[in-house]
Amino acid sequence: MDGQLKCGTVLTSESGNKYTVEKLLGSGGQGEVYSVIANHKTYALKWYYKNTATKNQKEILDNLIQSGQPDPSFLWPQDMIFKVYGESFGYIMPLRPKNYKSIVDMMKRKAEPSFYCLCKAAYNLTKGYNALHGKGYSYRDISFGNVFFDPDTGDVLICDNDNVSYNGAKTGIYGTPRFMAPEIVVGKAKPSRNTDLFSLAVLLFYMFMLNHPLEGRREAQIKCMDIHAMNQLYGTDPLFIFDPDNRDNRPLAGYQDNALIFWDLYPQQLKDLFTASFTVGLQQPNRRITESKWLETFANLMSGIMICPNCGAEVFYDVHKDANSVMHTCWGCQKAVPVPTRLVVGRSTILLMTNTKIYKHHIDGEHDMETVVGEVVQNPNNPNQWGIKNLTKENWTYIKADGTQIPIMEGRSAAIAKDTKIDFGQLIGEFH
Amino acid sequence: MSGLKRPGGELASRPLHFFWIVDCSGSMYGEKIGTVNHAIQSTIPEMVAAAENNPNAQLMIRTLKFSTGASWVTSSPVNVEDFAWDDLEAEGVTDLGKAFELLSAQLTIPPMSDRALPPVLVLLSDGQPTDDYKKALAELKKLPWGKKAVKIAISIGQDADDDVLVEFTGNKELVLQANNAAALTKMIKWASTAASLVSAPASVAMNDEGAVGEEGTAPVIVDMGGRLPDLDDIQEGDVW
Numbered sequence: 143m144d145g146q147l148k149c150g151t152v153l154t155s156e157s158g159n160k161y162t163v164e165k166l167l168g169s170g171g172q173g174e175v176y177s178v179i180a181n182h183k184t185y186a187l188k189w190y191y192k193n194t195a196t197k198n199q200k201e202i203l204d205n206l207i208q209s210g211q212p213d214p215s216f217l218w219p220q221d222m223i224f225k226v227y228g229e230s231f232g233y234i235m236p237l238r239p240k241n242y243k244s245i246v247d248m249m250k251r252k253a254e255p256s257f258y259c260l261c262k263a264a265y266n267l268t269k270g271y272n273a274l275h276g277k278g279y280s281y282r283d284i285s286f287g288n289v290f291f292d293p294d295t296g297d298v299l300i301c302d303n304d305n306v307s308y309n310g311a312k313t314g315i316y317g318t319p320r321f322m323a324p325e326i327v328v329g330k331a332k333p334s335r336n337t338d339l340f341s342l343a344v345l346l347f348y349m350f351m352l353n354h355p356l357e358g359r360r361e362a363q364i365k366c367m368d369i370h371a372m373n374q375l376y377g378t379d380p381l382f383i384f385d386p387d388n389r390d391n392r393p394l395a396g397y398q399d400n401a402l403i404f405w406d407l408y409p410q411q412l413k414d415l416f417t418a419s420f421t422v423g424l425q426q427p428n429r430r431i432t433e434s435k436w437l438e439t440f441a442n443l444m445s446g447i448m449i450c451p452n453c454g455a456e457v458f459y460d461v462h463k464d465a466n467s468v469m470h471t472c473w474g475c476q477k478a479v480p481v482p483t484r485l486v487v488g489r490s491t492i493l494l495m496t497n498t499k500i501y502k503h504h505i506d507g508e509h510d511m512e513t514v515v516g517e518v519v520q521n522p523n524n525p526n527q528w529g530i531k532n533l534t535k536e537n538w539t540y541i542k543a544d545g546t547q548i549p550i551m552e553g554r555s556a557a558i559a560k561d562t563k564i565d566f567g568q569l570i571g572e573f574h
Numbered sequence: 575m576s577g578l579k580r581p582g583g584e585l586a587s588r589p590l591h592f593f594w595i596v597d598c599s600g601s602m603y604g605e606k607i608g609t610v611n612h613a614i615q616s617t618i619p620e621m622v623a624a625a626e627n628n629p630n631a632q633l634m635i636r637t638l639k640f641s642t643g644a645s646w647v648t649s650s651p652v653n654v655e656d657f658a659w660d661d662l663e664a665e666g667v668t669d670l671g672k673a674f675e676l677l678s679a680q681l682t683i684p685p686m687s688d689r690a691l692p693p694v695l696v697l698l699s700d701g702q703p704t705d706d707y708k709k710a711l712a713e714l715k716k717l718p719w720g721k722k723a724v725k726i727a728i729s730i731g732q733d734a735d736d737d738v739l740v741e742f743t744g745n746k747e748l749v750l751q752a753n754n755a756a757a758l759t760k761m762i763k764w765a766s767t768a769a770s771l772v773s774a775p776a777s778v779a780m781n782d783e784g785a786v787g788e789e790g791t792a793p794v795i796v797d798m799g800g801r802l803p804d805l806d807d808i809q810e811g812d813v814w
Contacts, residue, residue: 170777244627246627249629255579255580256580286629287627318777318778352584353585365689366722367588368692368722399582399583400582400586403581
């Protein structure tokens, strides 16, 4: 493939670095992406077409470079190659490592995460957009094409950040069909933080369900999926496929099998968020599910996966099933899955199994699912007894059924037992 | 565990039928057909890449040639990943009507499935049909899929007869001018991306003002950065 830049061209950036063009990696609507080398390190260069190399774009990039990445998940612009207005320009960003796969690969089942890694990818992705929105930005084009994930770890990378700008600012993008909020599709609104929340919900639904949230019977009945059909499905007449009050657009077997297969595998907590996203959230942009609500739910999903003792499949624990005395059954072998003891702390429920980790988020609700604060351990003096080990520097307090309080210092463990509690400082955990 | 991490299958997709319809009459002899052969072959990797990035469509390609008579180069639709270009030669007259007849036969249900993305028909010609194409074109445009198809024509050479091509596309802006080899290559490349415009996996750019249209005028078609014609209002009719 021939691009605008020849291999071996040396480009000097605004910060004075010299980048040598290695090869063309791809091209899109706005420009081309090359690999470039500076000081023995490889980077990516996005090089705009002349007509997209606008003053507005340059100003957006200057701002992004100055402000710095909101979160490590972003492949953020870090340097600028620019001579004068009227000529093409480009920006430098980190190169995406090869172990990261696209969401398209996930959709085509070419990149297959476990349920745990899927939840973690959803968590990391949401956390990234949360950090971006926290800086007052909106992304404007959340879709398949600009998110990558590592199927083995659930780590994510968010690309194409050159349309990111202050919420409400003018940029050159409406979004991607199927991901655009209905108010954009019908021409009533421009991309904003609230339309990002809709696109995020669509992307998350695709990841968990391998189906579009608005593609049910109505989509199946459309013969020619053209612009008019798309405007109707995603704009003028959208209806959630699992709308509790209107069954007109339920998924159809043979057309939308994934939606039928996956929906009931997930806990009610997740289904409730999707339902709110695509019922109230279709009509009321300012009542869409916020990132913190998603994060809380994904943290619970990650902490609530049981392994089927019969076939090894991952099965989600659902507190609603427990409350209604409904048995958990395995989707792989249809056998009953016994529910282990749970630690309930604030809004988190953690299934306690060998090697279960307690994360900082669980004891303070601050969305840190990386820092381990405790773990399930076996009592070396009594292998039948299991406990929670304090891996923090703070003391916890063990509260026995009779009210006796015992401090749990760093490195000490407290037995998992009925009617006992652990005071983690901000929140108190109970065993169920 | 048997290796199955999650149940279910791939994201459901719809077929997108893409047709190269190439004029191989004597007037295309030499440089013209040579450039067409080279340009179409060169776009294949890009079409494959675009298809890989689009989980909503299965891109199927076919080639139809016409000169004295018309015939399928690839008789059945070929998945873009398996598509290879066979060089075409030019001689004979311009039986465009015959080509439309063959197209109509393929755009009828069956063999077309009743659920699909709009087909894309790309006609490359220098015009001057020698048979009565009007009746065949009218028949083609009467078919549901013929009506819904995105019709693009590439007008080859300065002496090309554009009127026929405009009749085919129904829109002057979708007759792309290719007066030299470089322009022809560029237009073929652009036409090949029409497949991704139709299935809409890509970001939608705003117009220069960034303005939002009146209610109902949704920004639904990808603009190729103003370098080439918009595919706005290329469809007619309602949802069916």
